Amino acid sequence: MEEKQIIRWIKDHCATKQKQVRVGIGDDAAVVEYDKENYLLFTTDIVVDGVHFIAKTTSPYQVGRKALSVNISDIAAMGGTPLYALVSIGMQQKTKALVYEGIYKGILEMAKIFKVGIIGGNLSRSDVLFVDIFLIGKVRKKDIVLRSTAKPDDLLFVTGTLGGAQKEKQFSFIPRIKEAKIIIKKTKPSAMIDISDGLASDAKKLAEASNCGFEIESWRIPVSKDADVQDRISSALYDGEDYELLFTVSPKIAKNIPEKINDTQITKIGRLTKKKTFILKNKDGTKSKTFKEKFSHFS
Amino acid sequence: MEEKQIIRWIKDHCATKQKQVRVGIGDDAAVVEYDKENYLLFTTDIVVDGVHFIAKTTSPYQVGRKALSVNISDIAAMGGTPLYALVSIGMQQKTKALVYEGIYKGILEMAKIFKVGIIGGNLSRSDVLFVDIFLIGKVRKKDIVLRSTAKPDDLLFVTGTLGGAQKEKQFSFIPRIKEAKIIIKKTKPSAMIDISDGLASDAKKLAEASNCGFEIESWRIPVSKDADVQDRISSALYDGEDYELLFTVSPKIAKNIPEKINDTQITKIGRLTKKKTFILKNKDGTKSKTFKEKFSHFS
Numbered sequence: 001m002e003e004k005q006i007i008r009w010i011k012d013h014c015a016t017k018q019k020q021v022r023v024g025i026g027d028d029a030a031v032v033e034y035d036k037e038n039y040l041l042f043t044t045d046i047v048v049d050g051v052h053f054i055a056k057t058t059s060p061y062q063v064g065r066k067a068l069s070v071n072i073s074d075i076a077a078m079g080g081t082p083l084y085a086l087v088s089i090g091m092q093q094k095t096k097a098l099v100y101e102g103i104y105k106g107i108l109e110m111a112k113i114f115k116v117g118i119i120g121g122n123l124s125r126s127d128v129l130f131v132d133i134f135l136i137g138k139v140r141k142k143d144i145v146l147r148s149t150a151k152p153d154d155l156l157f158v159t160g161t162l163g164g165a166q167k168e169k170q171f172s173f174i175p176r177i178k179e180a181k182i183i184i185k186k187t188k189p190s191a192m193i194d195i196s197d198g199l200a201s202d203a204k205k206l207a208e209a210s211n212c213g214f215e216i217e218s219w220r221i222p223v224s225k226d227a228d229v230q231d232r233i234s235s236a237l238y239d240g241e242d243y244e245l246l247f248t249v250s251p252k253i254a255k256n257i258p259e260k261i262n263d264t265q266i267t268k269i270g271r272l273t274k275k276k277t278f279i280l281k282n283k284d285g286t287k288s289k290t291f292k293e294k295f296s297h298f299s
Numbered sequence: 300m301e302e303k304q305i306i307r308w309i310k311d312h313c314a315t316k317q318k319q320v321r322v323g324i325g326d327d328a329a330v331v332e333y334d335k336e337n338y339l340l341f342t343t344d345i346v347v348d349g350v351h352f353i354a355k356t357t358s359p360y361q362v363g364r365k366a367l368s369v370n371i372s373d374i375a376a377m378g379g380t381p382l383y384a385l386v387s388i389g390m391q392q393k394t395k396a397l398v399y400e401g402i403y404k405g406i407l408e409m410a411k412i413f414k415v416g417i418i419g420g421n422l423s424r425s426d427v428l429f430v431d432i433f434l435i436g437k438v439r440k441k442d443i444v445l446r447s448t449a450k451p452d453d454l455l456f457v458t459g460t461l462g463g464a465q466k467e468k469q470f471s472f473i474p475r476i477k478e479a480k481i482i483i484k485k486t487k488p489s490a491m492i493d494i495s496d497g498l499a500s501d502a503k504k505l506a507e508a509s510n511c512g513f514e515i516e517s518w519r520i521p522v523s524k525d526a527d528v529q530d531r532i533s534s535a536l537y538d539g540e541d542y543e544l545l546f547t548v549s550p551k552i553a554k555n556i557p558e559k560i561n562d563t564q565i566t567k568i569g570r571l572t573k574k575k576t577f578i579l580k581n582k583d584g585t586k587s588k589t590f591k592e593k594f595s596h597f598s
Contacts, residue, residue, distance in 0.1 A: 014403075014407070016416030018414075018416045020382075024416065024417070030418035032418070032435075035334070042418065042435065046431070048389060048425045050426065051425065083319075084331065084341065086341055088343050090345065097305050101308065104308075104312060104313075115317075117313075117315030117317045117320055120323065120343060123305065124345050124347050124351075125349075127349065127427045128425055128426045132431045
């Protein structure tokens with residue numbers, strides 16, 4: 001049984017009949033009824049030493065900053081606003097207090113920018129350093145964007161640039177909360193997801209959740225200056241850790257999507273298809289029929 | 300800097316000014332405004348291999364069951380009802396799918412009993428096995444019980460029996476949700492906490508949060524049949540993992556506390572004091588002035 005099957009098993013067994021729950025497992029965040037105008041959003045994401053950072057080469061500040069940022073990015077992908085966080089840290093007992101302080105300084109830096117209250121948490125001994133964050137947010141009902149509601153022929157857009165984010169961007173990015181709100185205000189996407197595992201993998205997740213395939217035009221992908229010079233397109237497709245937004249818009253209203261939001265470019269890179277295949281088109285007319293999977297990521 | 304100082308530092312730096320937040324870091328759960336009659340409760344607790352269980356001798360089912368139960372116990376200690384959970388699991392990549400399934404079966408067993416919806420989560424690679432759960436609950440505003448609101452001379456009660464819980468009870472206990480509600484209905488406690496680190500440690504937390512000391516009469520402590528036969532009182536005071544409720548009641552209304560709730564005994568074990576010392580009185584008239592701390596637990 002692979003990761004996908006494990007997640008399938010979990011989804012099947014955890015299907016809840018609670019009528020307050022609008023969306024359970026399977027989107028960037030869970031969606032629960034709140035008041036007349038808003039839903040509550042719940043998400044959790046973790047950073048683990050050796051998987052999402054290397055403690056020897058990453059400062060505690062960077063670890064904390066990334067831990068909160070990746071969660072805020074999940075809330076952005078739903079069109080929401082982050083509100084409160086609980087922080088669970090595991091660390092060897094001999095670890096110095098300065099490490100805690102550094103991690104918290106990174107968390108608090110992002111918490112301040114996005115007005116997130118740190119309202120609880122937990123310290124535990126663990127042979128492996130990790131920071132697990134639970135983030136609570138809210139979203140106006142009329143603004144919520146799921147990953148499962150795209151239609152064939154919807155156009156595929158991405159914010160910012162992709163590739164090479166493991167070099168530096170993963171520890172310094174600003175989650176796209178503001179950009180998501182502006183996009184939704186201009187024209188509501190039919191679906192949205194944040195890019196954490198790489199464009200190829202996350203486009204596939206959005207397309208599969210929406211019961212579609214996609215066609216991405218490789219020459220349109222906005223490649224970061226940090227992408228691997230040997231194979232810039234593959235770097236943009238598979239590196240991951242970009243934390244940009246990938247979203248779809250009905251072709252009828254796609255003209256409302258701006259080319260830039262402040263300094264952030266918005267790029268049309270392809271479209272969804274009725275046929276459930278994942279196609280990369282090249283400028284010379286060649287097509288790759290499927291994306292290679294970078295790894296069974298468990299992340 | 301020790302654990303206590305680290306937590307102090309975190310509390311000081313995370314104090315939030317959000318007006319929706321009633322209680323942040325420092326109680327069994329965070330308390331946030333919800334609707335006219337209810338608060339939302341947020342808590343997180345983790346079980347880590349080598350700290351809260353030993354993977355070699357504990358089944359995945361037991362690990363999952365404990366992971367959710369300890370969180371439900373935190374909601375019980377606030378007088379609340381658990382609603383939704385997010386589950387974050389870290390595991391080595393080579394771990395078999397059966398382990399995930401076993402953990403989830405343990406979680407789902409408790410989720411079913413307490414009608415908790417599993418609405419999100421996360422799987423991650425990690426060299427150390429852990430299950431981190433984020434639990435959302437609610438509590439009627441008029442029923443909420445904090446740990447910081449006891450007064451000197453309030454009487455100290457405990458549910459069930461204490462000691463030796465690491466043998467078996469930690470993996471089989473039923474969190475005291477029902478008992479908490481019955482106690483609150485009969486007479487509202489002035490403060491409440493669940494016993495996870497041991498009676499001595501958690502009584503101290505409640506007393507300190509309430510700006511009091513306490514006097515516990517050792518011969519009144521309800522000692523479990525599983526407690527260490529060599530020193531049954533120390534076992535009940537320091538073993539931890541009991542997940543019973545410790546609560547205080549004003550002496551004026553303490554007569555309303557029943558001696559039993561179904562099969563669970565409720566025992567008066569002492570009282571809070573104005574003087575901020577932590578005293579154990581023995582039947583022969585001797586007193587120990589302070590509790591020894593079992594260990595700097597980081598748990």
